[in-house]
Amino acid sequence: MSSEVETSLAGECRNPNDQCRNNDERRDKEQLNATLELRASFVIRHSCFVIFTLPSAVRYLVKARVKLGKDRALVQAIDERVLGRGSIAGDEYLHNMEQARVTENGVAQWVETCFCDPPLSEERPYWEEYFDLLSVKDAHLRRNCRHENGTEPWACCNCDCTQKLEEKLRTQGMSFLNTLRLEKSDF
Structure with a gap:
């Protein structure tokens, strides 16, 4: 994406080049992402968090x-x-x-x-x-x-x-x- 700042599904603004700061943050984001991906038919991932999901009913x-x-x-x-x-x-x-x-x-x-x-x-x-x-x-x-x-x-x-x-x-x-x-x- 062309923007320097993107919004995650959780609403946090992050620089796309920013990595998760520590293991706890990475684990929390991975758990959230795994949960969101279970409900999604389409997922765009960037760094250690989900940017966009579209669930399939x-x-x-x-x-x-x-x-x-x-x-x-x-x-x-x-x-x-x-x-x-x-x-x-x-x-x-x-x-x-x-x-x-x-x-x-x-x-x-x-x-x-x-x-x-x-x-x-x-x-x-x-x-x-x-x-x-x-x-x-x-x-x-x-x-x-x-x-x-x-x-x-x-x-x-x-x-x-x-x-x-x-x-x-x-x-x-x-x-x-x-x-x-x-x-x-x-x-």
Whole structure:
């Protein structure tokens, strides 16, 4: 790059010729960089820190069953809008529950947009408080993803595939949240 000063992802300005000052700083930066690279499909590195990353979103079909005795706590967490509090995914948990469907055998299904590798590494602890996760699978063929197959770089930025997947899921089963609330009212 032509600039003498660049901004790292963490927002620190550094001279690109500057090296990490000591082993502790190098180790800290390497740990941060390794974490960021796990979530990125494109990384530019300079010296001992990441300058730019662009995460690649993947859509997963999640199938899960509410843990025995956790249905009331789950409804309360949703109603109080605290489900997933503290997670980088923010309100995505609430959106997922609003879109989730439940099958006749009581399995909840939803489409999860995730930037993690391995899938749901950020979200898993939040989900596992209430659910037994049965499966987490690619929700669509990656070869059909314009970004992943190289036909349109950055296509995920304006992609409507999550909406299409959720529309398809809406034709299956019943609303998970409505079903959960009806069951809760029976207690």
